[in-house]
Amino acid sequence: MEPRFAAPFDTVLVANRGEIACRVIRTCARLGLRTVAVYSDADAGARHVREADVAVRLGPAPAAQSYLDIAAVLAACKATGAQAVHPGYGFLSENAAFAEALAATGIVFVGPGRTALAVMGDKIRAKEQVAAYGVPVVPGVALPDAADAGPAAAAEVGYPLLIKPSAGGGGKGMYAVERPEDLAAALAAARRVAASAFGDDTLLLERLVAAPRHIEVQVLADSHGNVIHLGERECSLQRRHQKVIEEAPSPLLDAATRDRIGEAACRAAASVDYTGAGTVEFLVSDTAPDEFFFMEMNTRLQVEHPVTEMVTGLDLVEWQLRIAAGQQLGLAQADVRLRGHAVEARIYAEDPQQGFLPAAGTVLKLAEPAGSGVRVDSSLAEGLQISPSYDPMLSKVIAWGADRQEALARLDRALAGTVVLGVDTNIEYLRLLLADPDVQAGRLETTLIERRLPELAFHHPSDTDLAIAAVAAVAWQRDRAGLPASTPESAGVPPWRRGDGWRPGAAAAQLVSLDSAAGGPREVQVYGTPAQARVRLETAAGQAPLAVELQPAAVVVDGIRWPLAWAVGEDHRLWLNYAGRTLAWQLRDRARRLRDSLEQLRRSTGEASPEVRSPMPGTVTAVAVRSGEQVQAGQLLLSVEAMKMEHQLTAPMAGQAELSLRPGDLVKAGQMVAVIHPETKEGSHA
Structure with a gap:
């Protein structure tokens, strides 16, 4: 039986944001602890701010810097009476100076001691330290x-x-x-x-270890000298060294190796008198799974900690708080039992089909999965503004199963049931990875994703997709005009006021113009009202039109019914979710069609557009030229950063640059950031 939670603190400040802040607040509330959230101006409407008992603005510093402001966090503790700080992960979680500042003011740091932070924060020193305790190193x-x-x-x-x-x-x-x-x-x-x-x-x-697999071991250590491990996690599915899908336990290790690697992790933690929850990361060769090498120790909670919680039944945040309160573990190594299998997928605001460009926007509609064996750690809420100022991770979907195959199948179903409209996400990409034969068989290593990415079969819009999008567009236009989805003759509305294309003789069609990144611009003819429409596609000559019925939460196409969620953003982007996937279409009005036609004409004649547009929302980090300066084709104009990714924008042609942006300015996706005025034959600028 776990000891009653009695602590020298009753108020915990969570020095973080997003899903981890929400997750920590949830456990604190269950334990009866009062919580304090902190936030930047960009996060004023964030979910963690609403879920805490009280929230404190960190000040006018740039959004990404606000959560790194040690003085501001200390001031928030003082203003709210917080006696403990949980740092989550990232930001100040492994900052020794922060831990020292808290200790100097008598505030409990929910994390390890300063020695552990200092030693394990230096990869070279960490390797030397653990090697002296018999831990194998690369x-x-x-x-x-x-x-x-x-x-x-x-x-x-x-x-x-x-x-x-x-x-x-x-x-x-x-x-x-x-x-x-x-x-x-x-x-x-x-x-x-x-x-x-x-x-x-x-x-x-x-x-460099051949066919490397990334295996990490979760440890718990108290201030009374007790250290145990909670098994390992497989984190080999990575893209550019960033984890994408994680699971516990690893399908690679046998019971004997699991015991050995767990003992090595405990020795590494004991070497620095570690306290709290920590993760010891190892590199294991797929060709020699009984050999492992220490890489580093993360002196904090890990993003992927829920898979360990799912297979052990333990709440790691609760144990962090108990250990910080001075309690003994009360658990021996023999008490730890791994039950079943758990897999986690990270949902990011990004577009995998566009080079994983970061995405931003407003969450227009949201549905997150629930049910047996499924858990969601999320920061999402309808109406939430997704800012380009932070890491693009939005939520994590975790599935448990009695065995690995059941866990994988549950995770795929849970991702199929996740609806996030208004922001591009990587959900389809995650499902394609889960379906990969090597992933299904547990043949994992850190380069697998990069090798598979070029051949991933992303969905391309079908005629059915196009028909549903066109009818939804008509429904949106009717709603803006104050017209119902259907106007039966019995309603007494004159036919010339129904908005359904009525004409003497044959009904006229409404022309809908749509564009998608995957399918390009398409023109569609819609006859009737959304509740009973017929759709004719420009490429479907000779084919019968599709019959589409748009219902409040479903759509029927030629007699086949799917649950449907859809919404249109302020940028007139139409979002659809049905049949387990999300599609986005740009509604093209007359002005946009004209602009696209001019751009297509330029491309067909080999002429570059003089307009330079940002491919993603973000912050201008550098401006390389002055407005009015003469530039050459390919010359760097400015850099835009979003969610840890920097994109450099260059001149499409030689000429005179016109731009007015400065470092720190925010830009939207597709926003024109510069214009190049090419020289005419006479030497002047056009």
């Missing part, structure tokens, strides 16, 4: 400065090798080097990223 060498020791160090490590920043994480600044002749350029690039992102250009060269 052969590697540190390069603390830019001295010309790279070739000799690389020869000592051996090729292929991996370069990574000592002070960093999340895959930033990591470069794989296959040949000695590629080393110099990779070292220079890694140092630039390390210095910029982490303020420390110290690098680590490590042996």
Whole structure:
């Protein structure tokens, strides 16, 4: 039986945002603890702000910096009487200076001690520390400065090798080097990223493990010397070193290896007198699964912690709070039993078919799955503005099953039942990955996604999709005009006021023009009202029109019925969800059709457009030229950053640049950010 929760604190400030803040607040509320949320101006309407007992604005700092402002967080603690701070993950969660500042004011940090934060925050020092305690490490060498020791160090490590920043994480600044002749350029690039992102250009060269699998072990440790592990998680499905799908336990390890890797993780935690919940990450070769090497220790809760909770039945946030309150674990290693299998998928605001460009917008409609074996950790709510200022993760869908196949099947059904209209997401991409034969068979490694991505069969709009979109567009137009979806003759409305295309003789069609990233512009003729329409497609000559009935929460096409959710945003983008997928169409009015026609004419004649538009919503981070300056084709004009991704916009032609943006300005997707005025034959500008 778990001990009663009695703590030296009754109010916890959650120094984070998004789904992890909501998740921590949920456990605090169950334990009877008062919660304080903090927020930036961009998050004033966020879900975690609404769910906490009280919320404090962090100040006018730029959105991404607000949650890193230690002084502002301390002031929020003082103003609200918070005696403890839970940092979630990211932001200040592994910041030793933050932990020290809290300790100096008598506030409990729900995390490890300062020594653990300092040692494990330095990859080189961490490897040396755990190696002294018998934990196997990948052969590697540190390069603390830019001295010309790279070739000799690389020869000592051996090729292929991996370069990574000592002070960093999340895959930033990591470069794989296959040949000695590629080393110099990779070292220079890694140092630039390390210095910029982490303020420390110290690098680590490590042996690159063939067919690598990313296995991590969850540990719990109290302040009384007790350390246990809760099994491992498989995190090998990654894209650009960012985890996408995680599961517990790993399908690779047998029981003996599980015990050995768990013991090694406990030794790593004990080496720094660790307290709280932490994760020890290992690299395991698929070809030699009984061999594992320490990579690093994350001194915080992990994004993927729910899969461990699902297979152990333990609430890790609760145990973080209990340990921070000074309680003993009350659990021995023999008490930990793994039951069944759990898989987690991360839902991001991004467009996989457009190079994973970050997305932003307003959540117009939302439906999240529920049911046996399904859990959702989410920050989403209808009406929520998704800002480009933060990490693009919106929610996590987790499924449990008695075995791996049941967990995978439940997760796929749960993703099919997830509806997020108004923002592009990666849900279809996640379902395609889950259906991959190697994923189904558990043949995982960290390069699988990159190899599979070019051949993923994303859905392309069908005639049925187009017909449903056209009828929904007509319904939206009728609603804006104050007309009902159907106007029967018995209603007494004169036929010339019904808006259904009535004419003496044959009814006229309404022309609907739609555009989608996957299917391009299409023209559709819709006869009748949305409740009883006939749709004729421009490419369907000689075919009978499709019969479409639009109902309040469903659509019927030629007698086949699907539940349907749909909405139109302020940008006149039409969103549809049915048959387990979401599609988005741009409604094209006369002005947009004219602009698109001019653009198509330019492309057909080989002429570049003088307009430069942002491919994504974001913040201008740099402006490389002045307005009025002469530029060459391909020259950098400005950079836009959103959700940790930077996109550089260049001049499409030579000429005079016209732009008025400055660093810090916000731009929308498709917004014109610059115009290039080409020179005429006479030497002047057009």
